[in-house]
Amino acid sequence: MKKFYPVFLGVLIYIGCANNTNLDILTTDQNIANALKNEELLENWDIEENRNALLEAIRKCGDEGLFPEDYQYTELMKYEDAIILSPDQNEAYHKLLTIALIKYSSHLKNGKINPNEIYTDWEIKTKPIANDTIIEHILAKKQVDSLITESKPKHYIYNQLKKALVKLNSMPDEQFDTIKPKEKLYLGLKNSNTIAKIKKRLRFWGDLKPTDTLANKNFDENFKKGIINFQNRHGLEADGKIGIGTLKALNTSKETRKQQIIANLERWRWFPETLGENFLGVNLPDYKLQVVENNDTIKTYRVVVGRDKRKTPILSSKVDNIVFNPTWTVPPTIIKEDLIPDATKSRSYFYKTKIKIFNYKNEKIAPYSWKPEDALKYKYVQDPGYNNSLGLVKINFNNSHLVYMHDTNHRELFVNNYRALSSGCVRIEKPLPLAEYLLKDKLKKEYIKEEIVQKNKNKDSKPIYKKKLIEVPTYSLAEIDTIIQKKETKTVKVSQNFGVHFLYFTAWYDKDILQFRYDIYQYDSDLYLRLSNQFASNIVSSVRVENK
Known part of the structure; x- marks a missing residue:
């Protein structure tokens, strides 16, 4: 990453201050409208380095769980690859680049979807993005890559999820049939075709080693350990038994898990920039x-x-x-x-x-x-x-x-x-x-007895004590128990x-292990459809809670 220039430090100061003021935060559309009126900003797209930085970032935005065509990548490349542009075409290209930069940096900062528009029971605060004046200076200093980097969430879980997305994309395509047991599955079962199907799935996800041959169709101890590994990764009861929950997770495809990770990346963009120490x-x-x-x-x-x-x-x-x-x-x-x-x-x-x-x-x-x-x-x-x-x-x-x-x-x-x-x-x-x-920080002063060490003390000497003032917790468990009583x-x-x-996150990647959890409120599929422009509906929120 290139060195941050002083002007970009101004971006950080602006964004940091905006988080602590009551000023209205401009929407993405409002920022775009202002930027399109800023002639100096538009002229700075003549700098090839700015265009290349943005186009490359959009090309790779799938790494963030976003979609290049949301920023008209194909259209942008047509302009970029053109040998000659007329003045009108050049102006149209610069406007398209401006819209793409503001939308992409905004989506990285706050997410593509506004949660406050689709849920009534989410309290999410919008984070401010750079205005047209700041973007003008960023373009003048050729710092498009720095703006994009700064816009990305810094959460550890977010960055690990991106690695998980890379991992899933590198895995081979599946060719698995849905597992529908025709028999009771139990430890000691032998020569079962269902066991062979499950074993194939466990090997695919890494819960069984590739060396565990599929020719072995027995429900043995090694197979049980593989099931337990799988259950642990999915938040299921790790008992080595194959019940409804375990079967449902086994039948979940790689594509569904990929969509789940993309939905979780979006939610992390909604959350505060820092959760605090x-x-x-x-x-x-x-x-x-x-x-x-x-x-x-x-x-x-x-x-x-x-x-x-x-x-x-x-x-x-x-x-x-x-x-x-x-x-x-x-x-x-x-x-x-x-x-x-x-x-x-x-x-x-x-x-x-x-x-x-x-x-x-x-x-x-x-x-x-x-x-x-x-x-x-x-x-x-x-x-x-x-x-x-x-x-x-x-x-x-x-x-x-x-x-x-x-x-x-x-x-x-x-x-x-x-x-x-x-x-x-x-x-x-x-x-x-x-x-x-x-x-624990609430303390009170209390006297304790402390024995004074006596020189030349003989066995018949009685101990001598002094009072010592110390600070102890006001609300220790013993004191809390007294209050309860x-x-x-x-x-x-x-x-x-x-x-x-x-x-709310149903997927994460820890110590090179994929973790998934049951989507208890069925948020993931709905959110993925919205992100991939396949969904149009009203609010999907819950009923009001009842204080218990």
Whole structure:
């Protein structure tokens, strides 16, 4: 990459400052309209180096999961290959180059598709792109390649996904039949044609070594290890058994996986340029929460996320506070679907669930006075405690969807492999150690006894102590347990600067191993069709979440 000139440093400063202002960010079309009026900018396309840099970048844009014809590559090359251009043709060519440069750099920066236009439950902020004045200077300094490089995401996962795309493109074309077992598959099965088909597929993906001959059609231990490798790469229960989920993944073609990677590359272009050094990252399809400190993952927790009809939104925020012993206000949908039917059968429902009823004046209503026909007029609040629907702790952060992370009274769900089971919020398997970690900077002073070392001490001497003042965590697990035992709601402000990112990626490439996850909200195929200009439809968003 060429050296960054001072003028390009100005681009970086501009973009960095724009991220911290309330100025309106111009759309791609607005930037194009301004640039086409800038005569000096257009004239700078007479510089051959600028044209070559852009044309080469567009030719190779498939490496980013984008498509050259979105930037009229064929038309551009016709102009470039022409021996002579008339003044009008030259002007048309320069305008086409300008449009291509702004569109391509914008697509690298923010993605080709605007997620805010197709989803109502994604909180994605548009990142600013260089305006026509900056592009004019970039062209004057012949820094097209630097603009394009700067526009690309710097995320590690994004760059690894590009390597995965190269890997898939280098793999041979498949010629596999769909695997439809006509027999029960089990360890010890011999001479099975289905085993031979599966083995061929496992060898193709690298889960079995090429030396494992296809002539061996037995379900032996080596074959089982290959299945386990495959299951681990797909987030499936790694039991070596071939169930519905494993068969579905085995029957997924290379082309589908390639499209999945391209869709994931696009989503990474939507995400913030940096997730920060310290954050809680939840990858919804992987059902995992990762605690990242100083850019290193130090802890991973299993989570339950929103089911398909109550999708967890995609967002970026900052941890605000932690609530111990939270109460839970029953949301409208659960009032209609669960509370009314159960309470109608027996008013004891309110005692069993420890839910209190309040009227519009916030006055408590006795369960025996409750009537189903008036049910929607009331507010229902569950007492804090171990069996509260939010469990023992709730982690709050600002967002427009009123979602949060919390403990749960359905702790048995964390053993499930498929965990898209909540009403929108993210449930954490072990939230108390996470709460302790987020509050670790809160310290209190405490005296401890410290023995004084005595010179010439004999065996009959009694130890002498002095008091020493030290700092200890205010919210250790022992102290948190004391708070929990009191069953009183307590809110503690989090002063550490910890981000929260709810992300959605179903493919990644780690240590030369392809990883895929089940597309729980069926986003991938829809997004790929949009990227490849094969799709035209309205918003594909989810139903509003229900705070649980």
